Amino acid sequence: MATRKITVSVPEELVESIKERVHPRGVSAYIAAAAAHRDAMDRLRELAERLEEEHGAVTADEEREAHARIAAIDDWHDEQRSRPGGAA
Incomplete structure (x- = not known):
């Protein structure tokens, strides 16, 4: 998968907490995994909403x-x- 470098702002406390768990070079992977998880959950919610509209609650x-x-x-x-x- 191709990657792209971007700049994001993250609270300092969160960065320090992540660095305590991963190697310094693993911070990007950790944040990418968190973003991928959020994206998957958003897509799942959107699917659930479409199914509910189509089939009812x-x-x-x-x-x-x-x-x-x-x-x-x-x-x-x-x-x-x-x-x-x-x-x-």
Whole structure:
């Protein structure tokens, strides 16, 4: 992926906090990852808004069912990891 150098203003305290966690040459990568995460979350929110406009809001029952499915998948993955020879 091509990169472009830009100038951004970041509060000094935040810069110092980041520098405590990463090598000084890793600050750009850390900030780029944070920006990529924010961009992905913004895109996901925009998609959710478009889907809600098209299909209506998710009901409480639908939300509960989705959470139950996610929990079942998490449980399955946990089982697979705990088995001898299972995924790490």
